[in-house]
Amino acid sequence: MVAVKAGILGATGAVGQRFVEALANHPWFEITALAASERSAGKTYREAAGWRLDTAMPESVENIEVVPVDxxxxxxxxxxxxxxxxxxxxxxxxxxxxxxxxxxxxxxYRMEKDIPLVIPEVNPEHLGLLEVQQDTRGWDGYIITNPNCSTIVMTITLKPLIQFGLETVQVATMQAISGAGFSGVAAMAIYDNVIPYIGSEEKKMETETLKLLGEFNGSEIVPADMKVSASCHRVPVVDGHTEAIWAGMRDKPTPEEVRESFLKFDPKLGELPSEPGKALIVRDEVDRPQPRLDRNMGKGMSVSVGRIREGIRYIAMGHNTIRGAAGASVLNAELLHSMGKL
Ligand SMILES: NC(=O)C1=CN([C@@H]2O[C@H](COP(=O)(O)OP(=O)(O)OC[C@H]3O[C@@H](n4cnc5c(N)ncnc54)[C@H](OP(=O)(O)O)[C@@H]3O)[C@@H](O)[C@H]2O)C=CC1
Ligand SMILES: N[C@@H](CC(=O)OP(=O)(O)O)C(=O)O
Incomplete structure (x- = not known):
């Protein structure tokens, strides 16, 4: 198979490095361009990136010259x-x-009418919007987006609950500092602390979720008819967003029925390379999931859930820069490739 040529825009940043990690040995994609700001352009990737992941920088990218974003x-x-x-x-x-x-x-562009916002396990049918987008805009190419990291972690857990008549969702997040990028949160601000504000995050969770769980009617997405209410907080964790979720459902399932629906959740994507063995992992221990112990499950692509209680209340946790960012985009591109759209 001829590899799809892949470029990374913003390749030196927190998410950009995760893209490099995900694509360096990919069976379908080959990194052919690394782009960043004028500060980095002209340097080798090794010089420009200041690699900060706990895996080695892939040798194949070390000497690639960083180019401008153009x-x-x-x-x-x-x-x-x-x-x-x-x-x-x-x-x-x-x-x-x-x-x-x-x-x-x-x-x-996540909330633009003609731009798909996709999680392959949740709403692959929304890719139908690509044709609408190309017709409307006259582009030869297209834009596909993945959601905000907190939204992805939550929405994957909501998908199996739709069958019970999901009506209301309340969520309180505990978000890792890597979500704010390399130059995001000062050590003096986050050490020994919790910051109860992340700009625009609550609105993103409240709106993106409705688009993701909405219906594609052939020309647009009709948002899901439910209410989502979010409160977002930054905590001193490096990677992994933890979320306390309250889900109100018409059919009032028991915690055991909800647990079963999580266990049985199988999106049947058809073996995409970045797809985790299990999109959802159920933890039955009283004190799981935890970011340090569970964030790398499924190579960072699984979302872990636990503490499922009456209410229905539960905890979800996922790797924010893998499942919530680079891994999510790569999975979208794999889905497009498997459908012959890339
Ligand atoms: N899906 C999600 O929820 C998540 C999404 N994100 C999003 O991903 C994006 C990147 O975030 P993150 O990696 O954390 O950010 P970083 O600040 O760590 O990295 C930013 C990247 O953009 C490049 N860049 C900055 N300014 C310019 C410029 N003027 N011209 C060209 N390139 C530029 C930087 O290059 P240089 O090194 O040369 O400055 C760097 O490669 C953001 O939009 C963020 O909101 C982030 C986390 C999760
Ligand atoms: N706001 C998220 C990360 C992020 O950049 O989100 P978005 O892609 O929606 O801007 C966080 O801080 O954890």
Missing amino acids: PKTVEADVVFSALPADLALSVEPEFAKAGFAVASNASS
């Missing part, structure tokens, strides 16, 4: 975007216009 300098079929949202707003359409498939992590 469709003329990036050689690829698909670009994975880990750019700051304000920059993604102007840059991603330029790439789509120039014929690239853009798999974006940035929030800029």
